[in-house]
Amino acid sequence: xxxxxxxxxxxxxxxxxxxxxxxIIALALRDAGAEVIYTGLRKAPEYIARxxxxxxxxxxxxxxxxxxxxxxxxxxxxxxxxxxxxNVKLFVGGTIPQEDNPALIEAGAAGIFNSSQRIEDVIAExxxxxxxx
Amino acid sequence: xxxxxxxxxxxxxxxxRTPSGIEVPEVATADMVDPARxxxxxxxxxxxxxxxxxxxxxxxxFRQYSGFGSAEETNERYKFLIxxxxxxxxxxxxxxxxxxxxxxxxMASAEVGKVGVSLSNLAEAEILxxxxxxxxxxxxxxxxxxxxxVYAMYLAAxxxxxxxxxxxxxxxxxxxxxxxxxxxxxxxxxxxxxxLIADSILYSNExxxxxxxxxxxxAHVRDAGCTAVEEIAYTLANAFAxxxxxxxxxxxxxxFAKRLSFFFYVHMDFFEEICKFRAAxxxxxxxxxxxxxxxxxxALMFRFGVVCGxxxxxxxxxxxxxVRVGIENMAAVLGGAQSIFTxxxxxxxxIPTETSAEIALRTQQIVAYESGISRTVDPLGGSYYVxxxxxxxxxxxxxxxxxxxxxxxxxxxxxxxYLQSRIARRALERKLDxxxxxxxVVGENYFRHAEQTSDFGEVFRMxxxxxxxxxxxxxxxxxxxxxxAVTRALAKLREAAVKDGENLMxxxxxxxxxxxxxxxxxxxxxxxxGEFQEPVRL
Numbered sequence: 001x002x003x004x005x006x007x008x009x010x011x012x013x014x015x016x017x018x019x020x021x022x023x024i025i026a027l028a029l030r031d032a033g034a035e036v037i038y039t040g041l042r043k044a045p046e047y048i049a050r051x052x053x054x055x056x057x058x059x060x061x062x063x064x065x066x067x068x069x070x071x072x073x074x075x076x077x078x079x080x081x082x083x084x085x086x087n088v089k090l091f092v093g094g095t096i097p098q099e100d101n102p103a104l105i106e107a108g109a110a111g112i113f114n115s116s117q118r119i120e121d122v123i124a125e126x127x128x129x130x131x132x133x
Numbered sequence: 134x135x136x137x138x139x140x141x142x143x144x145x146x147x148x149x150r151t152p153s154g155i156e157v158p159e160v161a162t163a164d165m166v167d168p169a170r171x172x173x174x175x176x177x178x179x180x181x182x183x184x185x186x187x188x189x190x191x192x193x194x195f196r197q198y199s200g201f202g203s204a205e206e207t208n209e210r211y212k213f214l215i216x217x218x219x220x221x222x223x224x225x226x227x228x229x230x231x232x233x234x235x236x237x238x239x240m241a242s243a244e245v246g247k248v249g250v251s252l253s254n255l256a257e258a259e260i261l262x263x264x265x266x267x268x269x270x271x272x273x274x275x276x277x278x279x280x281x282x283v284y285a286m287y288l289a290a291x292x293x294x295x296x297x298x299x300x301x302x303x304x305x306x307x308x309x310x311x312x313x314x315x316x317x318x319x320x321x322x323x324x325x326x327x328x329l330i331a332d333s334i335l336y337s338n339e340x341x342x343x344x345x346x347x348x349x350x351x352a353h354v355r356d357a358g359c360t361a362v363e364e365i366a367y368t369l370a371n372a373f374a375x376x377x378x379x380x381x382x383x384x385x386x387x388x389f390a391k392r393l394s395f396f397f398y399v400h401m402d403f404f405e406e407i408c409k410f411r412a413a414x415x416x417x418x419x420x421x422x423x424x425x426x427x428x429x430x431x432a433l434m435f436r437f438g439v440v441c442g443x444x445x446x447x448x449x450x451x452x453x454x455x456v457r458v459g460i461e462n463m464a465a466v467l468g469g470a471q472s473i474f475t476x477x478x479x480x481x482x483x484i485p486t487e488t489s490a491e492i493a494l495r496t497q498q499i500v501a502y503e504s505g506i507s508r509t510v511d512p513l514g515g516s517y518y519v520x521x522x523x524x525x526x527x528x529x530x531x532x533x534x535x536x537x538x539x540x541x542x543x544x545x546x547x548x549x550x551y552l553q554s555r556i557a558r559r560a561l562e563r564k565l566d567x568x569x570x571x572x573x574v575v576g577e578n579y580f581r582h583a584e585q586t587s588d589f590g591e592v593f594r595m596x597x598x599x600x601x602x603x604x605x606x607x608x609x610x611x612x613x614x615x616x617x618a619v620t621r622a623l624a625k626l627r628e629a630a631v632k633d634g635e636n637l638m639x640x641x642x643x644x645x646x647x648x649x650x651x652x653x654x655x656x657x658x659x660x661x662x663g664e665f666q667e668p669v670r671l
Contacts, residue, residue, distance in 0.1 A: 013235070014228070014243055014244055015228035015232045015240065015318075016244075016278065016317070017228075017232075017312070017316050017317015017318050017319075018226060018317065019317055020315070020357040020358060020557065020560045021189040023562050023671065024561045027557060027558065027671055028561060028564075030671065036671070038669055039669070039671055041317050041668040042240070042317075043461070055516075065637075066228060066244060066247055066248050067247045067484075068243040071243040080514075082589065095481065095482050095483075097482065097483065098509050099151055110405045114448065115448070116447065116577055118568040119564060119565060
């Protein structure tokens with residue numbers, strides 16, 4: 001599966017410093033042909049939305065392991081809408097209990113990933129959602 | 134090749150290399166081991182352990198990491214764990230405290246009390262330790278970016294209760310180098326951070342001689358995807374950077390090295406995990422002697438704590454993790470750990486429930502009191518395989534440490550992002566190996582159900598009002614304290630921050646006594662030192 005031509009922002013919102021997952025995904029998406037921008041740690045949702053607009057990305061992937069995923073997804077989705085980038089697809093990955101999925105989708109997530117998924121499945125799912133527009 | 138999801142059968146033979154890539158012999162034999170290198174327990178270079186009598190004098194410390202929400206709830210959990218037989222406290226702090234933000238800071242709002250307890254000022258510390266005998270309990274804090282501040286707060290809390298500082302025992306992690314590489318709670322640039330660490334170590338040596346002012350940690354790089362060999366190598370490279378910093382400040386390694394301690398993960402490869410500790414003990418003692426001329430036996434002793442679990446645990450079929458932690462617990466004991474934390478089976482994914490936390494502690498008690506493995510000192514010493522693997526791992530560690538030395542040392546490798554990107558690449562390789570089924574993870578990529586679920590049974594839910602409770606109390610403290618005294622204390626701290634060679638600890642303790650907040654102290658230091666600029670390099 002290829003992500004050629006797609007621009008994806010991988011972002012770490014909040015204070016959580018566990019960035020291995022974010023970096024693994026960033027490297028893997030790049031290896032799959034996407035142009036990847038990585039924000040680095042501790043970025044506010046406003047900042048993430050601004051970079052998403054400036055870099056004209058197709059998707060934003062948030063990596064969250066601190067348990068604050070629902071709040072941070074909702075806030076980032078709001079900032080994207082305010083920045084007139086509501087069409088940018090928002091994904092989230094991390095340590096996320098399955099029962100939070102409905103809340104995350106309601107908060108604006110177009111896809112939810114966890115570390116036991118295979119990289120190729122994550123890429124395939126991203127490609128599917130992005131190609132569906 | 135078969136796809137992992139198709140396989141509920143036996144995986145192919147996993148090969149005869151350890152996860153660190155060491156090719157293992159079919160049978161280890163006497164000619165592969167030099168008996169002279171094995172030595173005796175309690176004797177340099179301590180391959181067989183730092184104590185002559187092993188665990189006979191004293192078992193390891195059972196130290197379960199916990200903390201969440203507000204100080205009251207955490208205090209309650211501590212009292213519960215102590216009543217169940219826990220012998221040391223380990224304080225988990227929330228991210229705002231770890232990153233230097235007050236609970237009212239916009240950066241902090243979503244995270245107050247989430248992954249640990251909020252400890253923003255002395256009033257919170259007083260509640261957190263209420264009714265706990267700090268002169269007897271050893272207390273460990275997983276704190277790095279704000280370690281000097283939290284240590285100062287602990288001293289202030291003890292001072293207020295009239296507990297002599299000399300009686301305090303415990304540990305602050307205080308290992309900033311690995312934060313830049315793998316854990317992410319850095320605040321200041323590398324060089325002033327190194328100064329703050331030297332300040333706290335020197336102050337602690339003098340004021341709290343029984344306290345460990347640093348616990349140099351490999352756990353996080355390991356969990357980030359490094360091998361056991363790299364875990365030890367990166368950690369020792371960091372340790373040498375701290376030793377260099379202290380020596381440059383004129384400190385005597387024969388003294389301060391006695392209080393350096395270490396912290397690692399124990400993952401699933403049983404013998405590699407045991408041997409990495411034996412190899413690390415020997416290598417550390419040898420290097421301190423050869424490179425720094427250390428002669429004091431106590432200063433040459435490699436003391437370490439471990440955590441069993443972390444990324445070796447799976448979200449799928451989580452009860453299997455109880456078995457994993459039990460095996461890892463045994464490896465830690467056979468490797469000679471001084472303190473052990475066994476993860477709860479749900480720990481990698483949520484704050485443990487009381488039930489899962491209790492099973493984790495019971496695991497240690499079963500290993501300690503039923504298995505009999507601690508009855509004699511280093512029962513594996515002299516095993517051809519164990520001694521051979523110890524030697525091989527030491528050789529491999531030395532190679533990795535040399536690569537970092539050749540690059541220009543850890544400080545440089547961290548400042549320009551070299552180590553960070555090396556570890557990220559390694560993490561991706563490991564993930565792809567697991568995806569391809571080359572590394573067997575039972576219940577996750579092999580021997581799994583057709584429909585996988587992550588059912589933890591009971592789910593821990595935090596009281597949703599905790600954050601507002603913490604914020605309310607924080608505001609009240611700021612209103613009722615003597616604000617002029619806070620301003621004066623912070624001004625003195627700022628003056629001291631720009632003076633080379635001035636130890637900041639006494640000024641931080643003064644700030645804490647005045648109820649200055651973590652956020653205020655950090656902002657004061659940031660005003661002089663700035664912030665670390667993360668090299669974003671994929």
